Amino acid sequence: MLRETIDRRTGSIRASGRLTLLGADLLRGTAESLHEDGHVRVVLDLRDVRDADAAGLDLLRGLGQEFAARGGELVVRHAPVTV
Structure with a gap:
């Protein structure tokens, strides 16, 4: 199960x-x-993600590219390796 904590002021997700x-x-x-x-x-921020599957990480990589194409930036910190 994945949980997220959102800081709308800073634009961050943990x-x-x-x-x-x-x-x-x-x-x-x-x-x-x-x-x-x-x-x-x-x-x-993915520092508290204990493991990840390849499909999930691929989706986030694609999202980063989508943000960049629109002039935005998605910064992924502490990405886990796939299992």
């Missing part, structure tokens, strides 16, 4: 638990919401 494709989609929605609220730079 995730914990296991990152799957479903969890990454949850993070995508939150990041998109922050971006739509005016945050050009969204920070996603």
Whole structure:
């Protein structure tokens, strides 16, 4: 199960638990919401994610590219390795 803590003031998300494709989609929605609220730079902190599957990490990589294409930035910190 993936949990997220959102700081709308700073435009950051801190995730914990296991990152799957479903969890990454949850993070995508939150990041998109922050971006739509005016945050050009969204920070996603994965330091408390204990493991991740390749599909979830791929989704986040794609999201970073989407943000860049729109002039934004998705910063992913402490990305785990896949299992």
